[in-house]
Amino acid sequence: MKKSKLISQLALATAMSAASLAPQTASALTTWGNGGCVWSGDMAGNLCTIGTGNAKVNVTAYGTTDLAPVQGWETATLMNYSGGFGVKNRGTNDPGEGTNPEHAIDNNGNNGTAGGFITDALLFSFEQSTILRNLTIGWKSGDADISVLRYTGQLPPVLTDKTPSGLLSSGWQLVGQYGNVTTNTNQAINASGGASSWWLVTAYNSAFQNKGWTMGDDYFKLLSVAGDQPPPQSQTPEPASLALVGLAALSLGYARRRRLPR
Structure with missing residues (x-):
């Protein structure tokens, strides 16, 4: 995977997480x-x-x-x-x-x-x-x-x-x-x-x-x-959890590629 594409996916996952954690x-x-x-x-x-x-x-x-x-x-x-x-x-x-x-x-x-x-x-x-x-x-x-x-x-x-x-x-x-x-x-x-x-x-x-x-x-x-009546806020909404998991997986994959011999 190209570095620029990986960075784009990381940014998308971060945006999804931020949006799901925003106040309702x-x-x-x-x-x-x-x-x-x-x-x-x-x-x-x-x-x-x-x-x-x-x-x-x-x-x-x-x-x-x-x-x-x-x-x-x-x-x-x-x-x-x-x-x-x-x-x-x-x-x-x-x-x-x-x-x-x-x-x-x-x-x-x-x-x-x-x-x-x-x-x-x-x-x-x-x-x-x-x-x-x-x-x-x-x-x-x-x-x-x-x-x-x-x-x-x-x-x-x-x-x-x-x-x-x-x-x-x-x-x-x-x-x-x-x-x-x-x-x-x-x-x-x-x-x-x-x-x-x-x-x-x-x-x-x-x-x-x-x-x-x-x-x-x-x-x-x-x-x-x-x-x-503002709706109750959960500490970690499910969409945010999924986005954070995706973010962690992408970060791990990128780190492993950097360690592989070329």
């Missing part, structure tokens, strides 16, 4: 909305399951409360309305909770701390790592200032009894805060394209980052979130 493209944008729920339970700690397989997500509700011993996150009741998901929290200093407009995701009510507000949240627990791209609200009253966080730890997160600021020191990362979101419009989020299996959508809380926005007047119902 993400799947098309998927929307998870309140209309596709399978419900489990009807009290605090209940959940809604949307989708199947790798696209499955469980939605649960939380609210910061004034319950002892910690004035932090506790399980709440996930509510479902035509305008989207709402939350009924367990704060005793929130007498209007569960009635209009406090049947929504909101930051009304005093949690007993200086300047503290009871804040509602939705936790999205995906079957696999997901890149959320936008969210849509179907109803609001007053402002609709929204905070979005993603979990960067390895183990499933535990929210119970943690304060809002405590989340940021326990594996949660603030993705962004979005002011006065418009109803029935895709609100772009997560400009950095971060991925996680756990996402938290809350009414604005200045403990995450103080934007100078008012608290206590944010009420909204979350209609849907949308994003994509």
Whole structure:
């Protein structure tokens, strides 16, 4: 075999290997909305399951409360309305909770701390790592200032009894805060394209980052979130393995020819 032909075959095998090891493209944008729920339970700690397989997500509700011993996150009741998901929290200093407009995701009510507000949240627990791209609200009253966080730890997160600021020191990362979101419009989020299996959508809380926005007047119902799920990457895809074997065989053949007497 001529040296130039051998080099061409080596280059082809290397290109095949590189192509098969290249990152796979993400799947098309998927929307998870309140209309596709399978419900489990009807009290605090209940959940809604949307989708199947790798696209499955469980939605649960939380609210910061004034319950002892910690004035932090506790399980709440996930509510479902035509305008989207709402939350009924367990704060005793929130007498209007569960009635209009406090049947929504909101930051009304005093949690007993200086300047503290009871804040509602939705936790999205995906079957696999997901890149959320936008969210849509179907109803609001007053402002609709929204905070979005993603979990960067390895183990499933535990929210119970943690304060809002405590989340940021326990594996949660603030993705962004979005002011006065418009109803029935895709609100772009997560400009950095971060991925996680756990996402938290809350009414604005200045403990995450103080934007100078008012608290206590944010009420909204979350209609849907949308994003994509990059396919799992295998360490050595089969086509790459075959190409690497071919590359090794060609290299060995070339080395043997060089050692043969002429």
